[in-house]
Amino acid sequence: MPELLEGSQAIARAVALCRPSVVCAYPISPQTHIVEALSGLVRTGKLANCDYINVESEFAAMSVSIGASAAGGRVYTATASQGLLYMTEAIYNASGLKLPIVMTVANRAIGAPINIWNDQSDSLSQRDSGWLQLYAVDNQEALDLHIIAYKIAEELSLPIMVCMDGFVLTHASDVVEIPTQEQVDAFLPPIKPLEKLDIAEPRSMGMMAGPDVFTETKYMAHQVMFHANDVIKRVTREFEEAFGRPSGKPVRVWGPDGEDRPARQGEIAVIGMGSVMGTMQAVAPTLWDRGVRTRLITLGSYRPFPATSVRQAIGAADRVVVLDRALTLGVGGVLSFDVRRSMARLGIPLHSVVCGLGGRPITEQSLAETLTRGKAGDLGELEFMDLKTELVGKVG
């Protein structure tokens, strides 16, 4: 049944439908509304057989989650920005221990300077943490991704970050379809951990690995990530069959012509993640009419990175424009880095467009201008959209 809900409330509802055993979080904007709502659901008994644990830091939140997951529980937490960095050590640990924790990252910039608004610097800083990262375009997908994430995480025995743009999505009210408990129960069976603390069969988890097996351990983790691509594809297909929505596709290709096909000559492949692709979808038909033909490649999965699908989707595009919401200083856009790797030797020019840092609005107008310049061949390899040059001093 469709409901008008704030994004955070929708996420809380979705998480509750997944019947977690433990919800543990430390407040940080813009994640707070999610965990506030969940604490209410636990207190009122609407989320039964679940403990909501108020902790003293994000590090503790992830650590409690690690313990709870190791004990075989379904676990949820959420954070953003500084909080994500504060728990970083534990984040790496959770994936190394193969614990299927699901965590919402309400994407937010990282300070200093302190900034509470949206970009994707936080989750992308965890690129190498061994977690899967799924990105939502809108609140419906964000909601659905949590249900999907538990299924994938528990099948792979790996943790997943569900990333959604802070404020832009978390604090935006939208009409969303909330699945029924029966639907979710049918889709998501009770957790069956690959390995857990068990008094019947005691094992030691979190061993030290010497040089003799460390490489092999990492190699296997690497292989599991490749396998994860297939699992994500399958589970999202199953989700679509069950719920009638194509949420969570690792790569979704769309053009104003309505065709789901790779880009052709004369088209610009526009690649991005999160709500920016919603904005892009709004501006694309107008541009098409002006002769700036774009093929939108929306990444639902950043880790694992669906390189093959991305390469396929780029097809025979004239050029690729990546909408980068995070910057690796001295190099360029973070997402571009991954995209460039996936299109090696295609010979197609790539333009990294850094946009929307620290909550700078990404307007339809700016996107249209940028892509128009792209069509004209005026884009550089690295562009800062809407950079106020008058505020920028001389360096060096």
Next chain:
Amino acid sequence: MAKVNIPFMQTGTLVVGNRLLDEQDRSVQAWQDRASSLTHGHRACQGCAEALAARWVLDTAMEVTDGKLMVANATGCLEVFSTLYPESAWKIPWIHSLFANAASVATGIAAVNAVTGRGDIRVIAQGGDGGTADIGMACLSGMFERNDDVLYVCYDNQAYMNTGVQRSGATPPAARTATTPAVGRQPGNTFGQGKFMPKIAMAHEIPYVATATVADLRDLEAKVRTAMSHRGARYLHVLVTCPLGWGTKSADSIKVARLATQCGLFPVFEAEYGELKSSTKIRERVPVEDYLKLQRRFAHLFGANADEAALERIRRLADRNIRMYNLLPEGAAA
């Protein structure tokens, strides 16, 4: 549950077992079928008292819980020497996550056990003094403050031994460590710094706080039993001799811990809800020098350049403990 004072039976309450006692009156360590939760093949140094204390604590808890026990371990010697893949010396469900988060991991385990109807499974978190009083203190304090159903055990060997004997917040004054060398105007660790975690734990007013040493097994076992009889957050602080870090003979590990208690420098007591409940009395009081002289980390206090001023300050610390924790038997002169 108080410590049972057994009647005189050739040896008294201080030995591990006693063939003259009924089986159930002996310590858990005396049982042929004790859990041996930490078994042989671990790579602790010769005479490691931490390995010993961990087995004592967990075997007792295994007995009390009828084998329903899970353990979260902080990074440190105890973790490294017991679990180098593919060999684990633990015979219980055990997890190591990070240095600082053992208390939180334990909270998570306890929470899941509780909500899934397995509240009968109890949880112990354990770590060294660094993982407890320094890097892990925030997580520990949070666990205390929430009164989570976890027994946290700190095996205090008074420095960062795993990384090569650097100073921790629990290193005693004047002790030489790799980062407080015995040189300069005030050799060794600084006076007036550091923290005594049991008192910090007491400040949280949790149900139970106790200290113990490897010199008194029955006292330790009784405290684990008492701790396990409570629900909520509990803290046990066990002084464990470190032959490597303290510069003691491996065979002296028990003796040195015994002297720590008998000179008054390490008070053995228990507290409930922030209130001191009892203290284990000194049996044969000895001068602090008897304790210090066995340890190379204090060698600079003696000999040609003896530091009488530092020794006097240490004596005063012992005297203060004796007053503060009422460590002398009834009728003994203070």
Next chain:
Amino acid sequence: MTAVVVPPGLSASAGSSVRYLTGSWRTERPVYMSLLPPCSAACPAGEEIQAWLYEAQEAGEGYERAWRSLTQENPLPAIMGRVCYHPCQTACNRGGLDEMVGINAVERFLGDQAIEHGWQFEVPVDITLSHKRVLVVGSGPSGLSAAYHLRKLGHEVTIYEAQEATGGMLRYGIPAYRLPRAVIDAEVSRLVNMGIKIETGHRVTDFAAETAGFDAVVLCVGAGVGHHVNIPAGHAAKVMDAVKLLRDTSAGSPPMLGRRVAIYGGGNTAMDAARTAKRLGAEDAVIIYRRTKEQMPAHEEEYLEALSEGIRVKWLSTISEVDQGRVVIERMELDAEGRPRPTGVFDEVEADTVVLAIGQDADLSVLDGVDGVTVDNGVIAVDEHMMTSRPGLFAAGDAAPGDRTATVAVGQGKLAARNVDAWLRGAVYEAPSREAKALFSRLNTWYYADAPLQSRPELEAARRTSGFEEVVQGLSTESALFEARRCMSCGNCLECDNCYGLCPDDVIIKLGPGRRYEINYDYCKGCGICAAECPCGCIEMIPEER
């Protein structure tokens, strides 16, 4: 090792560390020892004191096991528990901690238990097992001991006793207030029950004829003849020797001593004589001794008991003349070497009777007309096998060289018996070599609870001197058990589980009650905690050879 695919979370199975053998780190290995405890080392009768205390510690049926263990070496615990001067206790390591263990009192307790419950010795199945017959001459402590051990070894044993009753000096030299006669009778009858023949009133006068049917003979004739000195004495002076006083008193015909009695000598016999005199009605009994209290050979507790009964002592005094009703004594002083020398100063003591307690001699009349037996310094010379210079003839007890105490006699009797047995088999007896001694320095006394000695109740002095009732009472069961448990088990495992419980490497294997422990050297790192914390010091660290 075959390759194992790393599990995803890199976990490991419980206790898999057993694959890693840490024993190679070791430079010293702990080894369980069985050391000679000082009590056993000091026991003239060779009792395994610690072993029987160990059984007694278990109470209940442990008492009989203790008694059986004790009587492996000494058949007379009820007697020795009363009269032994317990060098074991003097040697006891517990004296270095608080007070020595009251071994003697426990021994008596066990002996009395045996009498009360009628415990008997096990009799060898075939009474003529060895087809050898052995004669023991004398039924004092050495004779009874020799007969017992010979009988246990399967020989047919006969004792000829010159007196009308058995026991030798036990009966005729030790007053009844120290050793009730019923106790002697009970322990002797137990020996008879195991098949030892005793002929009392049989004085051997024709050695050759009377020993003809025996394969070996053990002379245990004792030293029952009072030693005499020449003291100028008036014709009316009444002088008698202490041995006769004690013997006649024991035999039921005590001599008339008068009101005032002087006893000359400083040994235990002097104490016995003085205390007996008191009991026979003497108002004043004074001991005259030529040396000092420190030099007195009497045992401290005998002396103290005598004092408590009102006995006086004149130290540094010799009797120079005895006359009716008085004794002239000369004051002595110590020279630079501590020897007494006369001062020429004289004194008088009133005395109706003077009792001489200045030593005893062996009665060697049995050897009259026997050739080839060497007598040296008044006793029968024997070799290290207790055999005299005449093959097949052995000697033990006071008539043989050695300290003259009942316990030494028991020990010698046993040694003689074992040598006789070997000699009869054409073999040579070799005493088992004794292990290294368990010194006090080996103990970790921290583990022994503070436990004071349980003293035996005594009759109050007024009641004592009015009769021959036994002065020192036995321990209650509770006290005896407590006392047994004060034993620190020096040098021998007492199964306290310290090694098992205090091993940081979990390498000690507990084998179960009475079976002690083993060490798993595959893992033992040789830290030495087990040895350091073993209360009784029975673990030794021995360097590994590389």
